[in-house]
Amino acid sequence: MSKLVMHIDLDAFFAAVEQRDHPEWSGRPLVVGADPGRRGVVATCSYEARRYGVHSAMPISEAVRRLPADAVYVRPRMAHYAEVSRRIMEALDSISPLVEKVSIDEAYLDVSGLDRLVGPPEVVGRRAKQAIHDAVGLTASVGIGPNRLIAKLASEFQKPDGLTVVPPDRVQAFLDPMPLTALRGVGAKTAPILHRLGLKTVADVRRADPALLHKHLGPRGASRLQDQARGIASDAVHTDTQRKSISKETTFEHDVTDADTLRDTLLWAAQEVGYTARREGLKGATVTLKIRFRGFETHTRQRSLSAPTAGDDEIFRQAWALYQQEGWADRPVRLIGLGLTGWDAPAPAQADLFGEAEPEPASDKDRLYETLDSISAKFGRGTVQRGVRRKP
DNA sequence: TCTGGGGTCCTAGGACCC
C-alpha cells in the first residue's frame, strides 16, 4: 500500500516564539543568537531580518552590519523552546499516532489512510496547522507527499505558513525545476562540484551520466543523489528513534592557553554529558575529545573504555588523558568539548513497549531545564572564566 | 572578517581474525 508522509516545519521557530512572547518585537527584525559584539552566530532570525539577507549560521557581526538600528537581539532560551516544542508534538498526536520528532521544530507524520477518517491530504494538513496554532499560537509549514524527501521539500515550498501537497504523479514535475541544492546532502562542498559539471537543477542531476557522478561523488554518493532526483526516498516514519551520542562543547570568547581553564571546562562538559547519560539510562564505551585551535584547526581524539560508563569523573579522566597525551600544551584553544558514544545495550526505547510512560520525577525535569537555561545563558558568551570550578 | 552547538552519516586506512 502506498504511503502518505507529512512533514511539519515551524516557521523561524525560536524567533517566532520570542515575537509571540514579546508582542512589541513583532514586525521587527529579530535575531536569536550570540550577543552582538561577541563571538558567535545567528541561530534563527525573524522573516523581517531575513529581508536584509540575514540567515542562520551567519556571524553575528555580519548580521549587525546588515540590520537597521531598531533590530532586536536575544539569546536563545532553549529550555523554553523545548517546552513549546513538547506541546507542539503533543498536539500532533491528535493527527496521527505515528509522529517522528526529528528536531526541536520539525516532525514527520505517517498520515496514510487518513482520507476515509479525515478527508483528503489538504484537510489533514490544515488540521495539523490548526492543532499547532491552537496549542501554541505559532504557524508551521506543512508538506505532504509519498515519501520523506518529497514531504520535506513540499514543506519548504511555500514558507511561511504554507501547505503543499504533492501527489505521486506530480513528483517528477515538482522536483525537476528545483535547484540541485534542494537535495539532501548537497551542501557547500558538493554543490560547486556539481556546478562545475554543468549541472544546476534536479532534472540535470536526474539526466546526468551516472559514470560522471560516480567519478566525482563516489559510487554511494552518486546513486543516493540520483535516487533523490528521481523522487526515490524512504517513506518510513520511526516513532522510537534512539540517540547515538551525547556531547558538550564550548567556544571561548578569547582563545585559551591556560591548562586549568581547559581542564575545568572539560570537567564541566563531563558533568553535563554524564548527567544527561544517567538521566537517559545510557552508558557509553567511547569518549571523544574535541578541540579547535586558533585558526579553526579542529581535531578529535577518542578512546574505547574497557567498560561503559556514565560517570562524570571517568568521562573527564579519559578526555583529559587524551588531551595530555598530545603535545598540545601552549597552543591557543578556541573550542574544547567531549562526547560519549557506544551504548552497551541496544537502544532502550524512549517509551517502553507497553505504553506505560516512565514517570519523570519533577526534580529531574527541573534540573534539565536549569541545564538548558544555563546553556542558553552561555550561548556565544564563552569566557576565560567559564571553566570556573563548579561544585559537584 | 568570521565561522555556535548538538547531532548524524560517510569514508578510509590499519588492525585483526578466519
Next chain:
DNA sequence: TCTGGGGTCCTAGGACCC
C-alpha cells in the same frame, strides 16, 4: 620470496543538517 579475500572494529576527519 611471496604473501588471497572478506568481514568487523577502531580511529580521525569531514560533510551536512537544524
